[in-house]
Amino acid sequence: MSEQGFTTKIVHSDHLLELEYGAIHAPIHNSVPYGFQDVQGLIDVFQGTKPGHAYARSSTPTIDALQHKIKQMDNGIATLVFSCGMSAIVTTFLTLLKTGDHLICSHYLFGNTRSMIGTLQGYGIEVTFVDSTDIEQVKAAQQPNTRMLFVETIANPATQISALDEIGDFCEAQGLVYIVDNTLTSSYLFDAIKVKASLIITSLSKYVAGHGNALGGSVTDTGLFDWQTYPNIFEAYRTGDSKMWGIGQIKKKGLRDMGACISSQTAHLISVGSETMELRMQRQCKNAGILAEFLAQHPKVAKVYYPGLKDHPQHQRAKRLFKHFGAMLSFDLIEGEDCCELLNKLKLVISATHLGDNRTLALPVAPTIYHEMGLETRQKMGISETMVRCSIGIENTADLIADFEQALA
Numbered sequence: 001m002s003e004q005g006f007t008t009k010i011v012h013s014d015h016l017l018e019l020e021y022g023a024i025h026a027p028i029h030n031s032v033p034y035g036f037q038d039v040q041g042l043i044d045v046f047q048g049t050k051p052g053h054a055y056a057r058s059s060t061p062t063i064d065a066l067q068h069k070i071k072q073m074d075n076g077i078a079t080l081v082f083s084c085g086m087s088a089i090v091t092t093f094l095t096l097l098k099t100g101d102h103l104i105c106s107h108y109l110f111g112n113t114r115s116m117i118g119t120l121q122g123y124g125i126e127v128t129f130v131d132s133t134d135i136e137q138v139k140a141a142q143q144p145n146t147r148m149l150f151v152e153t154i155a156n157p158a159t160q161i162s163a164l165d166e167i168g169d170f171c172e173a174q175g176l177v178y179i180v181d182n183t184l185t186s187s188y189l190f191d192a193i194k195v196k197a198s199l200i201i202t203s204l205s206k207y208v209a210g211h212g213n214a215l216g217g218s219v220t221d222t223g224l225f226d227w228q229t230y231p232n233i234f235e236a237y238r239t240g241d242s243k244m245w246g247i248g249q250i251k252k253k254g255l256r257d258m259g260a261c262i263s264s265q266t267a268h269l270i271s272v273g274s275e276t277m278e279l280r281m282q283r284q285c286k287n288a289g290i291l292a293e294f295l296a297q298h299p300k301v302a303k304v305y306y307p308g309l310k311d312h313p314q315h316q317r318a319k320r321l322f323k324h325f326g327a328m329l330s331f332d333l334i335e336g337e338d339c340c341e342l343l344n345k346l347k348l349v350i351s352a353t354h355l356g357d358n359r360t361l362a363l364p365v366a367p368t369i370y371h372e373m374g375l376e377t378r379q380k381m382g383i384s385e386t387m388v389r390c391s392i393g394i395e396n397t398a399d400l401i402a403d404f405e406q407a408l409a
């Protein structure tokens, strides 16, 4: 049989595992401890010689089922799920980096990730921020102690797209761990293995769940990185298949020791949401594209940031790498217009943070997600004081256009 399609794999993922009482959705297991008739079973799980569960901080059958789904979406060899996207990111860094290591990082980053990397710098991890849309800047940042490279696919809020494929070639040649935060595209729009990512991180709270009722994050190992060459794998985890050393250490040090675990209840909510991701994203991306064209020709709009527009600086790159152009767009109003006034006039679109919800959400960028940085940094980063960021939902297209049309009138 040929490789199944994205949604086919996801909706049949649970029932192709072991069916418990015929339940075609993996049941929610709330038990924290797992008991064994023969104590050898407990010993085997502790020592990792047999699969199984011992304690819910490390795993439960429900969390396993979600991990299996995400692994299939990402086409990886193993996936771990965490309490949210931030915990997936921070535990990966804390597990794989040591004081004195160097990290190259895009400077177009999700604000909380940027803030967390400031904390890493306080622990003596060296970081160079680069314009990751330009491979030459990435290459120039390499040092003898560089271990890792971290980028996002579509940056929030101004939609820059990193040189994802060229960075992958560079990391492969230099033996660097290449981490891609795939949240804004998701594995449906962007197959990060094609650009040789080592680890794919996704905030499941966004497009994967889609319903805005659960927080979660994931780390998938693509199997492409040779962990035998990585100096920071502890001796205790240098056993068995070396492809699993990285994710094994993230599980033990990150999930078990740091405890950023998801609950079975939440894992179930995300599993259910994920089944419709392709359908939702198709609609959301289509809506975003039409709205971007509408806004681009509106006299009160100075600039639209959307990778699907032909004048977007990385439009060709997006077209080459992504299935669609994403469902987040931003725009600047012309001078003299007040973006908060506009947001208050929108009747359908809700003023709220968050991305990937079924509903269209919008926020004023400067006084919210870029408030902490101050005016000077915003100006340096090209964030205007009238910028609005929109996460486009699954509403009927005409209703969305009508709402923006009346609010801008």
Ligand SMILES: *Cc1c(COP(=O)(O)O)cnc(C)c1O
Residues within 6 Å of the ligand: 084, 085, 086, 087, 110, 113, 152, 156, 181, 183, 184, 203, 204, 205, 206, 215, 216, 217, 355
């Ligand atoms: C939202 C987001 C995160 C953090 O995810 P949470 O689940 O909210 O913790 C990380 N990266 C990107 C690109 C995001 O949009």
